[in-house]
Every structure is written in structure tokens, then in C-alpha cells.
Amino acid sequence: MSANPKDAAVKALEVSLAKGCKAARISLNITTQCSYSVRNDKLDRLQQSKGSSLFIQLFVDDRYGSFSTNRTDPEEVVNFIGKGIEATRFLTPDPCRTLPDKSLYYTGGGVDLKQYDRSIENIEPKQKLDIAFGCASEVLGKDKRVITVNSEYGDSDDYFYMIDSQGFEDESLESNFTLSAECSVKGRGDARPEAWWYESTLFFNNLKINGCGTKSLERALNRLNPKKLKSGKYNMVVENTASSRLISPIISALNGASIQQNNSFLKGKLGNQIFSPNFTLFDNAHLVGAAGARYFDGEGVATKPMKIVENGTINTYFINTYHSRKLGLPVTIEGPSVLNCFMEDTSSAGIDKNLEYILSKCGTGIFVTGFNGGNSNSSTGDFSLGIEGFFFENGRISHPIKEMNVTGNIITLWNNIIEIGTDPRNSSRWLIPTLAFESVDFNGI
Amino acid sequence: MIESHKLMAFFGVCEEDLRRLVEIALSNGGDYADLYFEYSISNELALRDGEVNAAGSHIDYGMGVRVLFGDQTGYAYTEITTIEEMEKAAKVASRIASSPSKYKLPNVNKLKFANFYPVICPWEENPISNKTPYLQELNAKIFDLDKRVNKVLARISDSTSQILFFNSEGLLACDDRPMASLTATCIMENNGKVENGSSSRSFRTGFEFLTHELVDEVANEVVHRTASLFDAIQPSGGELPVVMGAGSSGILLHEAIGHAFEADFNRLNTSIFADKFGKKICTEEISVIDDGTIPWNRGSVNFDDEGVVGQKTYMVKNGVLTSYLHDRISANYYKTKPTGNGRRESFRFMPLPRMRATYMENGKSRESDIISSVKRGIYVDNFSNGQVQIGAGDFTFYVKSGFLIENGKLTQPIKDINIIGNGPQALADIVAVADNSIIDNGTWSCGKEQYCPVSCGMPSVLVKKLTIGGVQN
Numbered sequence: 001m002s003a004n005p006k007d008a009a010v011k012a013l014e015v016s017l018a019k020g021c022k023a024a025r026i027s028l029n030i031t032t033q034c035s036y037s038v039r040n041d042k043l044d045r046l047q048q049s050k051g052s053s054l055f056i057q058l059f060v061d062d063r064y065g066s067f068s069t070n071r072t073d074p075e076e077v078v079n080f081i082g083k084g085i086e087a088t089r090f091l092t093p094d095p096c097r098t099l100p101d102k103s104l105y106y107t108g109g110g111v112d113l114k115q116y117d118r119s120i121e122n123i124e125p126k127q128k129l130d131i132a133f134g135c136a137s138e139v140l141g142k143d144k145r146v147i148t149v150n151s152e153y154g155d156s157d158d159y160f161y162m163i164d165s166q167g168f169e170d171e172s173l174e175s176n177f178t179l180s181a182e183c184s185v186k187g188r189g190d191a192r193p194e195a196w197w198y199e200s201t202l203f204f205n206n207l208k209i210n211g212c213g214t215k216s217l218e219r220a221l222n223r224l225n226p227k228k229l230k231s232g233k234y235n236m237v238v239e240n241t242a243s244s245r246l247i248s249p250i251i252s253a254l255n256g257a258s259i260q261q262n263n264s265f266l267k268g269k270l271g272n273q274i275f276s277p278n279f280t281l282f283d284n285a286h287l288v289g290a291a292g293a294r295y296f297d298g299e300g301v302a303t304k305p306m307k308i309v310e311n312g313t314i315n316t317y318f319i320n321t322y323h324s325r326k327l328g329l330p331v332t333i334e335g336p337s338v339l340n341c342f343m344e345d346t347s348s349a350g351i352d353k354n355l356e357y358i359l360s361k362c363g364t365g366i367f368v369t370g371f372n373g374g375n376s377n378s379s380t381g382d383f384s385l386g387i388e389g390f391f392f393e394n395g396r397i398s399h400p401i402k403e404m405n406v407t408g409n410i411i412t413l414w415n416n417i418i419e420i421g422t423d424p425r426n427s428s429r430w431l432i433p434t435l436a437f438e439s440v441d442f443n444g445i
Numbered sequence: 446m447i448e449s450h451k452l453m454a455f456f457g458v459c460e461e462d463l464r465r466l467v468e469i470a471l472s473n474g475g476d477y478a479d480l481y482f483e484y485s486i487s488n489e490l491a492l493r494d495g496e497v498n499a500a501g502s503h504i505d506y507g508m509g510v511r512v513l514f515g516d517q518t519g520y521a522y523t524e525i526t527t528i529e530e531m532e533k534a535a536k537v538a539s540r541i542a543s544s545p546s547k548y549k550l551p552n553v554n555k556l557k558f559a560n561f562y563p564v565i566c567p568w569e570e571n572p573i574s575n576k577t578p579y580l581q582e583l584n585a586k587i588f589d590l591d592k593r594v595n596k597v598l599a600r601i602s603d604s605t606s607q608i609l610f611f612n613s614e615g616l617l618a619c620d621d622r623p624m625a626s627l628t629a630t631c632i633m634e635n636n637g638k639v640e641n642g643s644s645s646r647s648f649r650t651g652f653e654f655l656t657h658e659l660v661d662e663v664a665n666e667v668v669h670r671t672a673s674l675f676d677a678i679q680p681s682g683g684e685l686p687v688v689m690g691a692g693s694s695g696i697l698l699h700e701a702i703g704h705a706f707e708a709d710f711n712r713l714n715t716s717i718f719a720d721k722f723g724k725k726i727c728t729e730e731i732s733v734i735d736d737g738t739i740p741w742n743r744g745s746v747n748f749d750d751e752g753v754v755g756q757k758t759y760m761v762k763n764g765v766l767t768s769y770l771h772d773r774i775s776a777n778y779y780k781t782k783p784t785g786n787g788r789r790e791s792f793r794f795m796p797l798p799r800m801r802a803t804y805m806e807n808g809k810s811r812e813s814d815i816i817s818s819v820k821r822g823i824y825v826d827n828f829s830n831g832q833v834q835i836g837a838g839d840f841t842f843y844v845k846s847g848f849l850i851e852n853g854k855l856t857q858p859i860k861d862i863n864i865i866g867n868g869p870q871a872l873a874d875i876v877a878v879a880d881n882s883i884i885d886n887g888t889w890s891c892g893k894e895q896y897c898p899v900s901c902g903m904p905s906v907l908v909k910k911l912t913i914g915g916v917q918n
Contacts, residue, residue: 039713047520048537049793053508069504070524084502090573092496146462148713184715184836192715192836194786221836229547231683261493261596262632312754326494373832373841374863374914379632379639382679384863384914386832386841403839405863405914407682441916443682 005030006161006171008072009052013163015081016058021061023099025164025299028052031160033222035154036125038132040140044150056081060088064097099299106169106296106303110163114289117203120157127365128153131209135181138213143221147184147192151213154178155204168300176200176291177207181216185402186222195219200427202291205257213296219369226402229391229444235365235418235427236406237358237392240425242370243432244339247281249383249410250408251336254308254316256323258378265381265411266314269436272445273313275414281309284431285337291412297334312415313346353422358436360395361419365441366404369393374405381410387442405443446560452609456482456508456526457881463611464550465528466510469535470530470867471613474544475512476518477773478535479612479751482508482526484793485784490573492580492597500573506842509792510534514542516774521737521751521797548613556618557611558754560881561738561745564623564651568603571652576601579627579655582893585632586664591672595639596632601655608750613677616752622744624898625654626888629667635675641731642845647898648741669814670827677860680849682915687864687908688850691812691827695901697908698733698803700831700840700870704893706735706760706768706773707798710835717838717869721766727872730808733761737785737801743889744801744899751787751796758784760803760828772798790895800891804902808878814907815877817853824848824855825864862914871908879905 009028016024030052032156037045054077056067065088069080135151139160155178161171180198187193197215199208238246250266258264266274285303287293294303298318306316316332351357365391373383384407390397414437421434453459463480470478491499508531509522519541521534552555580599587597606622626647633640643669650652689697710716720725737746737755746755751773759767769775772787775798786801816824824847830879831842844862848855884902891899 034727043517044519045518045795046538047795049522051522051524051793066499066501067503068501069506071504071506080502080504087500087502087573090577091500092498094496094498129595148715187837190717190720191838192717192719194834194836207669226837228912231681231915231917261598262634262639263596263630267639298550361450372834372839372865373830373843375829375861376845377641377861379641380861382861384679384843384861386839386863386865388834388839401513402837402869403865403912405682405841405865405912407679407862407914407916441682443912443914445684 001147005052005150007280008077008159009163011074012054012056012077012081013076013165016056019082019085021058021060021085023165025057025099025162027055028161030154030159032256033154033156035152036129037150037152038135038136039150040148041131051354052136056084058084058088059097059099061083062093062095062097063088063091064094071129087410096322099164099166100321100331101423102166104301106170106300110286111443112296113286115202115293116279117175119204120155120175123155123204123357131179133214134209135179138182139183139217142217145185145221146217147182147186149183149213151181154261162300164300170296170300175202177204179207179209179212181213183213183220184215185224192224193220195223198427202289205283223400226400228403229401231441231443231445234442235362237362237365237367238435238436239367239369240421240423240432242368242429243435244430245371246413247339247430247432249381252378254318256317256319256327259317260323260326263378265379269314271314272318274411275309277312278313278345279309279414279417280307280342280344282307282340283336283338284340287338290338292338294337299334301331301333303337305332331360339432341420341432342426353419355423355434358419358421358434359392362436363395364393366401367397376410383408384409403444407441407443413440416440447607447619447621449555449617451618452607455484458526458607460553461863462528466531467550467611467613468533468548470510470512470539471548472546473539473542474546475514475539475542477513477613479511479610481510481750481792482609485604485606485791487602488568490576490580490601492599494839495584495612497580498578500671500852504640505791508793509783510538511795512538512541513774516778517541518795522792540653550613551615553615554908555619556616556748556754558636561747561755562623562649568605568623570654575652576655578899579660582657582850583629583660584781585602585669585746586660587629590664590668591633593633593635593672594631594668595634598630600628605874610752614751618748618752620747623651625650627659627663628888629663631667631671633671638675640671640674642667642674644670644860646886647743648886649743649745650741663747672844673858674860674893677846677858679861680859680913680915681917682913684910685913686822687826687911688819688822689903689906689908690814690824691879691881691905692883692902693826693828693887694840695804695830695885695903696831698805698903699899699901700842701798701866701871702733702766702835703800703803704833705838705868706770708769708771708779709798711769712775712778715836717836718766725764725765725767726761726869727764727875728764729764730878731764731875732759732806733788734759734806735800735803739802741882742802742900743886746785746788746801747783749787750789753783753785753787756785770798770800772796788897790897795897797894799893799897800899802884802900802902805878805882805904806883807880807882807904810879812879812881815905815907816917819850819907820852822857823849824850839865840868841865864911864913866911871911874909875906876909879904
């Protein structure tokens with residue numbers, strides 16, 4: 001890698017064009033990370049690394065090849081690109097493979113999205129270690145049922161640079177700080193229920209250092225003595241730590257590749273009201289200080305805040321240049337950046353719809369705190385997921401549950417939404433709050 | 446197999462450099478250190494919309510330094526194998542320890558091992574033009590097999606990793622690790638209803654992997670799997686007897702017991718099987734093996750990623766838990782020998798106890814007799830993914846397709862259900878084992894902190910009771 005890391009990408013672009021590419025896009029990623037893991041009262045693992053990769057996309061005679069290497073010695077990059085071009089020429093031409101329309105590029109001028117904390121370079125190893133030890137100490141000696149606790153402090157620094165042969169050039173820098181704790185406790189018989197908690201932020205000073213270990217212990221103890229319920233239809237409340245899992249099938253089904261391959265339960269649904277009119281899904285791509293906020297996607301196309309689903313109606317698919325040409329649809333964006341969802345319900349405007357409020361509103365049902373495996377069918381939207389969580393009655397948590405599944409269809413599920421909270425966790429890129437659905441099939445005894 | 450001096454030259458190191466790096470790694474008093482050099486090149490070729498129109502190649506190069514101090518680990522890696530950068534990594538890893546160095550390097554020994562995946566025709570000698578006809582043939586066969594086929598996605602992936610390993614015991618080892626897979630996904634449409642299915646095969650092998658027979662096998666399987674879904678339903682859920690068909694039902698072993706037998710979880714006393722060593726945990730008819738020695742198998746290792754030769758490990762022998770799956774750390778803790786299960790995704794990761802090919806040996810029953818013994822239950826034989834909670838023991842796996850069993854006969858096709866159970870209970874609830882054990886050679890990967898290629902297998906078995914996902918009528 002040269003002194004200015006961008007030089008390797010610029011050189012790769014020059015070489016690609018000089019060797020006969022009609023167009024090319026080069027991306028460079030440099031990541032530095034470290035982590036300190038503590039088990040009980042001693043340092044368990046120490047890890048540190050720095051890595052870089054060049055991603056090279058070549059458009060050769062209407063053909064397309066995608067290549068990557070972490071060997072950035074100039075001579076090796078030249079040879080690698082030469083072989084890549086040679087390989088690409090064996091493919092069948094696909095005229096839909098082009099760079100985007102230049103008018104769609106992000107051209108700069110946006111406010112600082114506050115994705116990078118320069119203090120990352122100045123945090124001393126001892127401070128990091130103290131944080132990890134402090135987290136574990138919140139658990140050790142606090143309950144005789146504790147078997148073990150693992151805590152980990154980690155930080156990373158990601159640099160991204162992209163340049164293409166149409167003149168797009170931009171870069172981004174992101175820092176990330178995480179603290180996690182995982183606690184195992186002695187349960188009934190041979191069972192050793194475990195639970196975790198984590199905090200994650202872009203800025204070190206925002207990292208919640210206190211309470212992470214305690215939270216993991218509370219969650220583990222809450223799992224003791226679970227019971228299996230009878231199969232049946234129940235209200236389902238999904239904690240904000242797990243609710244993204246119910247959005248993922250929708251995002252996958254809106255992807256241009258799924259639409260083009262006729263493998264999406266939302267194909268042909270653009271502009272139609274498919275979900276409950278209470279459900280709106282929003283991509284807040286320019287939310288300052290939110291993890292995942294960005295001005296351009298992987299093609300350089302400018303992002304913008306947009307309602308993906310509005311009052312239950314599908315407003316957009318995620319269409320990149322290739323799928324735009326394949327489907328005859330306009331380019332939108334490759335994928336979402338910062339997802340939010342909310343209820344278009346003026347009667348509850350201003351109400352803090354947190355977990356307590358939602359459990360109380362639902363009365364009785366199953367509170368899901370995590371999903372254990374499972375999957376969904378991309379063609380039909382049918383899903384079946386293992387769950388972790390609790391039975392609740394009269395708005396109060398009653399007891400933990402075990403060995404249960406939830407099964408249904410994503411479209412039906414999202415038509416049965418009865419509440420969307422206002423409490424997303426800021427620790428994740430998808431800011432999905434607590435959700436509540438009615439009449440959901442659970443499988444137990 | 447590449448010779449060590451050639452691989453050392455490729456990575457730009459000599460024996461003296463390796464010794465020096467280990468000395469630095471142990472300069473703060475660590476007990477053990479190893480160096481893991483890797484050069485991997487992977488290639489992909491894809492067919493979509495009837496054309497072979499996307500290709501990719503990816504190079505990953507670097508080395509990792511690991512230092513053990515008791516059961517503590519220091520780890521650092523670098524992508525630049527200059528002496529200066531490697532020394533920096535060794536110094537970082539050394540910081541896990543804090544006592545005077547007591548290290549004296551023994552003589553260098555070259556590891557002797559059997560080669561479980563000899564390559565006849567290396568991938569690097571075969572350009573895209575040699576692979577393309579197989580994808581085109583696969584596409585044509587899938588379309589020929591059923592008029593309802595609407596789209597086909599097919600992919601050939603191959604990779605070759607060259608590994609140089611050296612440790613503070615003076616052990617020096619080199620390996621060429623090939624991997625190949627052929628995958629097909631088929632979308633079918635019937636009266637406005639759309640279904641999708643996938644099939645794959647994967648082996649540690651060279652270009653000889655690609656044959657017309659392989660193409661036939663994958664084409665037939667993906668079409669059969671997809672077509673069967675049109676008549677399938679999500680059944681009523683609840684507790685039912687489950688007959689797990691031979692082969693890919695090995696996912697039950699992987700999730701329900703395999704992870705819980707990995708010795709890191711047991712060493713930390715967080716596995717539900719932590720107190721079960723040497724005890725009877727299931728019927729005597731059951732023996733479960735984790736095997737790194739099956740020729741060309743996706744999970745095989747000539748030696749693992751901490752220099753321990755590939756071997757076959759009985760985890761359960763005649764119903765008794767006889768061995769955990771060890772890396773060097775856990776083997777030291779249990780005062781036993783490592784079992785060759787210390788594996789890692791790449792030089793970017795430290796090794797952990799991981800499975801290889803996990804399977805159950807044959808029993809005495811016939812599958813047809815097992816099915817006919819079930820009055821009401823389900824039969825499952827096609828899965829996509831699974832997961833387990835090690836401490837609670839709850840495991841799940843997702844069933845893509847199967848059948849209802851009614852009065853001892855396979856009847857209504859079923860699909861898209863999750864099955865959940867508890868590991869020790871499910872193992873104890875296996876009441877019949879068939880005589881048809883086979884290894885499933887699909888593209889299985891295990892995602893415990895990092896990805897590793899694995900495989901699994903099983904004879905058909907009857908589990909008395911598991912919780913089936915489904916919809917209430």
C-alpha cells in the first residue's frame with residue numbers, strides 16, 4: 001500500500017481502462033480494529049488487526065466481472081486486473097451491465113453525517129481494558145447462580161473510497177465502539193440459560209459503559225424455569241432488540257434481484273396496498289449521527305430519505321442500474337441505509353410508546369425477545385421461526401417460555417400489526433422499535 | 446502437495462524468520478505460539494437468465510500470530526508479510542502474557558500426514574471457458590425437466606488455499622486446500638403460484654469435480670425439490686413424532702449435540718452437556734462421529750489450523766459421551782490430546798473447536814419400518830439452516846420440505862416449517878435408527894463466530910417428539 005492509500009485505487013482504475021475496459025469502478029476499504037475480551041476476572045482474548053482490500057468491477061465489451069484482492073503491490077494489481085479482463089472476455093455479453101447514469105451520482109455538499117469520532121486514535125489500551133473488566137464486574141459475585149460472564153470492548157475504524165471511470169469519486173469514514181456482555185447461569189437440571197446485552201455507538205463518549213453487564217445478568221436470570229405453552233393464536237409483542245428480523249423478509253422481497261428473478265412475494269405489488277394502512281417504513285438515509293447514514297450507495301447513486309412502504313402501500317423497490325435496465329424500471333437505490341418504521345396514527349401522536357405501554361395495550365400474549373433460527377420463503381412470504389421470550393398477562397410478564405415456534409406469512413403478519421413503538425435502539429443500523437401483532441400462530445405443546 | 450521451502454519463499458520468509466517471530470511472540474512469557482500463513486484464491490462463475498454472464502476472482506493473503514498463556518489468547522494478523530509488519534503482529538499478540546520469557550525453540554519437525562484431498566486437475570489450470578459448458582448444460586437440463594421452470598440461477602465456485610503453519614513446538618506444516626461447489630436455484634411458476642428450490646454439491650477437489658453425472662444429479666434434485674412445493678402446505682403445528690430422512694438430517698446432530706460437544710463451551714461449563722462426559726446420554730444403538738478424514742469431503746482437514754493431523758473422533762460411542770471436540774486450549778485443560786478440531790475461517794481469525802463432517806453410524810432398522818410405525822407425525826429430508834442455544838440446549842432447524850405421516854404412510858407434502866427441540870432430550874428421544882446412513886454433500890457452512898465448511902450425515906431416525914412449526918386451522 002502506498003503512502004496515500006487512494007493511489008492504489010486510482011492506479012487500478014487507470015490500469016483497467018488502459019488494458020481495454022469500457023468502464024470500471026474501484027473501491028478501497030481499510031479497516032483497523034481491536035478488541036479486549038474478559039472472562040470472569042481475567043483477560044481472555046486480545047485481538048488487533050488492520051486490513052485493506054481493493055474491489056475492482058470491470059465492464060469489458062458489454063461483459064462484467066467483479067474482483068477483489070488485498071495484495072495491493074502495484075505490479076500484482078496490474079497482473080490481477082489483466083487476468084480479470086481476460087476472464088471477463090470469456091463471458092456472454094450482457095448489455096444491461098453499465099455504470100449508472102451520471103446524473104444520479106452524489107455530487108457532494110451534504111452536511112457532516114457525523115459518522116467518525118477522531119478520538120478513536122487516542123483511547124489508551126488500559127482504558128479499553130478497564131471498560132471490559134468493569135462490565136464483567138457488574139456480574140461477578142452478584143448472584144450465586146452465575147456460571148460465567150464474558151465481556152468485550154471493541155472498536156473499529158473503517159475507511160471507504162470509491163472512484164469510477166465516469167468521474168465519480170468520494171470517500172467515507174466511520175468509527176464504531178461496542179461493549180457486550182454474555183452471562184450464563186445455572187438453571188434447572190442441566191440447563192445453563194445464557195443471555196447477552198450490547199451497546200454500540202459511532203462516538204466513544206456516547207457508549208453506555210455502565211449497565212451492560214447488569215442487563216445481561218438480569219436477562220439470564222429472567223430465563224430461569226421456562227415453560228412451554230399450548231399451541232394456538234396469541235398476541236405477539238417483539239422486543240426492539242429482535243424486531244428487525246420481521247422487516248428483513250420485506251427488504252429482501254423489495255430487492256431488484258428478487259423481483260427480476262421472479263423470486264419475490266412482493267413482485268407486481270408496486271403501488272398496491274399490501275400491508276396494514278397503519279404501517280409505514282421509512283429510509284432515513286441522511287439521519288445525522290445514525291449508524292448506516294450515507295450520501296451514496298455502492299454505485300455512487302445519491303441516497304435520499306424516502307418512504308418505502310407508506311400506509312401499507314409499496315412505494316419503491318430497491319433497483320440498481322443493472323436491474324433497472326433488466327426490468328425497465330427507474331434506478332432507486334441499491335438498498336436501505338437507516339430504516340425506521342412507525343404508525344400513521346394521529347390519535348397516539350406524542351405518546352411514548354415503549355414496551356410497558358405496548359404490553360399493557362396488548363393485555364395477554366407472548367413477548368418475543370429473540371429468534372432462534374427459522375427462515376422464510378422468498379417466493380411466498382411464508383415463515384417459521386424459533387422464539388425466545390415470555391408469556392405476559394394483563395400487561396405484565398408472567399414467565400419465560402421454551403421450545404416454541406411462530407409460523408405464518410409475512411403479508412398476513414403485517415396486516416395484523418396492532419402497535420409500532422417509538423423506542424428503537426440506537427445500537428443498530430435498522431432503527432426498528434417494539435412491535436405488536438394480533439392473532440399470530442405459535443407452536444408449542 | 447506444495448513443498449515447504451517453496452511456500453516459505455512465496456510468503457517471503459525463511460526458517461530463521463519463523464523462529465524469530467515465535468521468539469518475539471513468546472517474549473512476554475507466553476506458553477505457546479503459532480504462525481498461520483494463508484494465500485487463498487477463489488473464483489465464481491454464474492449463470493442467470495440463460496447466460497453465463499458474471500464472473501469473479503478474489504485473493505486473500507496474510508498471516509496471523511497467536512499466543513497462548515494458560516487459556517488466554519493474544520491474536521494479531523497482518524496482510525503484509527514483511528518482517529517488520531510480522532514482528533509488529535507478534536509483539537501485539539505477545540501482550541496477552543506478562544511473565545519472563547522461558548522459551549527455547551526445539552528442532553524444526555515437518556508434520557507428517559495423509560492427504561485426504563489429492564487434486565488431479567488444479568483449478569488454476571482451467572479457465573472460465575472450461576467451466577461454462579457445465580453451467581449451460583445444467584441450465585438446459587433443469588428447463589427440460591419441467592415446463593413450469595421459469596428462472597434458473599446456477600453457480601460454480603472454486604477456491605484453493607495454500608497454508609504454511611509453524612509453532613513454538615518446532616512443528617512446520619504446509620497444505621493445499623481445494624474447495625469446489627456447484628449450486629442451482631430454480632424458480633417455478635404454476636397457475637400464478639411461484640416456488641423456489643435449491644440444490645448443491647461441494648467437495649475438496651479440483652476441476653475433476655465437474656462431471657455430466659454431477660450436473661444430472663443437481664438438476665434432478667433441484668427440479669424435484671421445487672416441483673414438490675406446489676402441493677405442499679404448512680401443517681398444523683405442535684408436538685409430533687418426526688422421522689428424519691437419511692443424509693441432510695445430520696443437521697440435527699450438528700445443532701442438537703455437535704455444538705454442545707465443542708470443548709470450549711464445556712471447558713467454560715456453559716454447555717448443557719458439560720457434566721455428561723463418560724455418561725450414557727442416549728440409546729446404545731447410537732454412535733456419533735466427527736470426522737476430518739473422509740476423502741474429498743467438504744469438512745476434511747489434512748491437519749487442522751493449529752497443526753494437529755486430521756482424525757476421526759467418536760463423540761458418542763454406543764450411547765456414551767466419549768469425547769468432546771478439542772482445540773489445543775481445551776485439550777490442555779482436559780489433559781487430553783487435541784482432536785484436530787481447531788479450525789478458523791482464515792488468517793484473520795484465531796482457531797476455535799469446530800466440527801468437520803458429523804454423522805451417525807448405521808442402526809438396525811429399515812426406514813420403511815420406521816415410517817410405518819408412526820401413526821401421526823412428519824417426515825423431513827430437506828433443510829436450509831439451523832441454530833442452537835448452547836446453555837439452554839434449545840436447537841432449531843428449518844425444513845424446506847417433507848411429508849405428513851398418517852397411519853404409517855407418507856401423505857400430504859409439507860414445507861416451510863421450523864422445528865425446535867432440546868438437544869439432550871431429542872437425543873434421548875431417538876427411538877429407532879435405520880441402516881441407511883449417508884453423508885450429505887451439500888454446501889454446508891457453520892457460522893460459530895466465523896465461517897467454516899462442514900458436512901453432516903445420518904441414517905433415518907425416529908425422534909419421539911419435537912415441536913413443529915405450523916398454522917392453526
